[in-house]
Structure formats: structure tokens, C-alpha cells
Amino acid sequence: MAERIYISDAGDHVGQEVSVQGWLYNKRSAGKLWFLLVRDGTGIIQSVVFKGNVNEALFQECEGITQESSVVVTGTVSEDKRSVGGFELQVSDLQVQQLAEEYPITPKEHGTTFLMDHRHLWLRSVKQNAILRIRHEIIRACRDFFDGRGFTLIDAPVFTPNACEGTTTLFETEYFGSKAYLTQSGQLYMESGAMAFGKVYCFGPTFRAEKSKTRRHLTEFWMIEPEVAYMDLDGDMDLAEDFVSHVVQTVLKNKQAELKAIERDTTALERVVKPFPRISYDEAVAILKKNNVEFEDGNDFGGTDETVISEAFDRPVMVHRYPAQIKAFYMKQDPEDESKALCVDVLAPEGYGEIIGGGQREDDLAVLQRKIKEHELPEEAFQWYLDLRRYGTVPHAGFGMGIERVVSWICGLSHLREAIPFPRLMHRLSP
């Protein structure tokens, strides 16, 4: 009985008879030869069926095997430069588990709507496979980073009773006769966690009912949010640049094959090492003015503004101290300039825009109560949050990083929808 192996390990079995359990990716014929490209999720191996080596019935069967039929191929592993991947299988036996129906995704071009309609099958293709493996590596690097620094994972709830940043972008749902909302951030809960554990983070899905149809938005996306007690804005920026450079360098180290599969030029990624430039909002506005961008001082930056600012630097740039007016109620005001908030956005290079938003939180009870009133938020719903300022309040800070935006940036994707297995967009709820 031939040993069952994964295609990624084929190089360790040259000269041995092994079997591979997978699916037919593509096939070609040349008279008395069949070239079956078999994939098993770990790779693709060319399996050569020579008429003289197998019985007539098996050779005949090759003709009928359709794309994506599930097959178990047995043969001897050999090294061959003519084969993509360098190894191939000289087939001695082949079993068809199931003869697939006509497969909709052919090796030729398709439009994105069609591919998105078949997302459950599209995941099988080489590029999508590579992207999602990189996503996995990014997530692992994120967790390793915080786990290795003594952070405790504190899971935030998905159902929430109130908004943390306005109500227009919340998904509302019925909850035993009252209303609940799907979370748009775990931050308020992380602040609670930081007061209990010192250093915490959460990682989970968040939801925004923004009616935005752009390549940078999903209605459901994954966010990792650290929060640290006794940390100020500078410490927050130190943490962010350590974090981002660790994630990028880890992917570069461990996922070269996948980056090559998606044809990502990694020279810009190799420059992502600390320190990152830190500029104030006012300095960022000056960059826009210098580049003749029409911009009204005091506004938030748009997508093209962010691109212009980030193009002034060769690595991610941290923009801090935005006008307090355009930021959320929980942001602490800069004691040296009350009109500014102690916040920071990290802008990725190459036009990928904001990947991180965070800052130091307001830790004074009276100020927070006043802000909640000013933002016309229901104070009732925030009593538990205000308790954090009543019982041992301390300076604290944190940030949120959108995983898909980072995947999109590291992979060089043109759209966020390929950065998550099953994207949820304004016009896309299935598959």
C-alpha cells in the first residue's frame, strides 16, 4: 500500500511510490500521454499517465475525468524540470472518488461578479489560496505579537446594547422584544479589560452598516484591538509601529512562495521597519497644501488625501492629533491644545490608506460626561463605561487594526473582497 502524502512534501519522497488525495485542477493530453494536474490544498503536482505503464481501462478513464473531480492518484515521485514545481508523479494507479459535473470556473478569464457568485469554488484557485494563506499568517503574527508581550485575549461581545460611535452605521436586530446592535468595535469593552488585566486585546468580526461601495469597505470585517492601562499616545504609537513591522516582516519571512504566487513585488514591504515617521494633523495638512490638494483645514482626510500624505514617505506614516471635533467622544483632548485629540491613524504606503485608528482615551469622569452630552449620546447606556472612570481611572490607550486592509495591502490587492474568505458587502450576502 503506497504511503499517502501531501503534495507540499513530494520532494521528500523522490523514487518512492506514494498516493495523493486531491482534485483534478487541469489536464492535457498528448497521444499516449495524459498530464493530470492534481491539487490537494497544499500544492499542485503534475501526474503523468503513460499508456504503456497502465492498463487500457485506466488510460481510457483519464479522457473522461472532468475538472475538479476528486481523485486519488498513486505513482512514483520523480524530479523533473519540465514539470511546474519541479516534481511529478509517474502514475501507476488512479481512483476517481467522484466525477465532477461541468465546473463553472475555467482556467480562462472571468469577471469579478461571476467569481464572487462562485466564491465557494473560487477559493480553490491558486491565487485565492495564496491570499488566504497569507491572511492566516498575518493573523497568526498578530496573535503571536500580543501573546508574546503578556497581553491577555479578552473577547468582546458581538451583540451590543448601544453604539460607540453614532448609530447610523449600526446593524440593528431584534433581541427578545428590545433592540440590539451588532458591534462596530470592541474598544469600550477592551478599556474595561485593560483596567482588569493591564494589557488586553480582542480579535473578532465587527459590523458597519455604511452604505459605501468602494474597494476599501466591507460590512463585516475583522479587527484586532489592543488596549493598555497606564499608556499614553506616544506609547500607543510605539506599540503600533512595533506591531505593524512585526506582522509585515513575519509574512515576508514565512510566506515567500505565496507572495510569489500572487506576483507581489515586496520591495516596498521590506522597508516596513521602525521607526515610522510621526507627523501631526497640521503637518499632514501642510503636505496636502504643498501638493496643491484642495483641502479645508479641520476636515477629515479622504482616500485620495491619505494617498498623497503617505506618498511623502517610504514606510507607513503615523498621523496624530486630529481636530477633536471630528473624532469620537472617548478620545482624550491634547492638554497643550484643547482643539486637538490625542489620537493616531496609521496610513499604509502604496495608496492603501488607513489601517489603524487609535489613541489615548479620556480618563476624566466629568470631561467624559460632558462629551457624551455634546455628542447627544444616551448617558444611561454608558453608565458601565463611566464606572471605569469612577473606580481607579488611569491614562490608557489602544488602537484597532482592520485585518482585511492589512491583507489587501500586504498582498497588493485592488479590492478588499479578496482579503476575506466570504466577503460581506452592501450588495453581497452570498455565498
Add this chain to the structure above:
RNA sequence: UCCUCGGUAGCUCAAUCGGCAGAGCGGGUGGCUGUUAACCACUAGGUUGUAGGUUCGAGUCCUACCCGAGGAGCCA
């Protein structure tokens, strides 16, 4: 919500001034001992998003609607 663009074979697209609805891929049949999205020959495949209208004649022009894509705003 607003702006722009689009909807033709299973898929990707073409169709000149309003004049016979076409190609590649995929499917089917046959051929080939080293193919790399193989190739060669033959073949089947259509209610042109929907509903009206103009016209001798509409994929093409007009009206309304439906669906989608990109962008704006907003954000990670």
C-alpha cells in the same frame, strides 16, 4: 443618498450609419509520447436584463424600471 459606467452563448467579449447575432475559451467528437491557461480538425450552443415606444426593419434610438461595477461621503 449622489455621480459615472455597464447588462449579448456556460464564461470573456465583438457586432461600423438602425440592415443575415459572431469569435475565443469551456462542452461534445476525432487526432497527437513531454504538455505548461498545450495544440490541430470538426461540432452543438441565443427570448441580446425587464416592460413599453419609434421604425419597413432595433443588440443598436427613446421612456420607465430591475440588477451590477467603480467612485464620493463615512470609515478599519
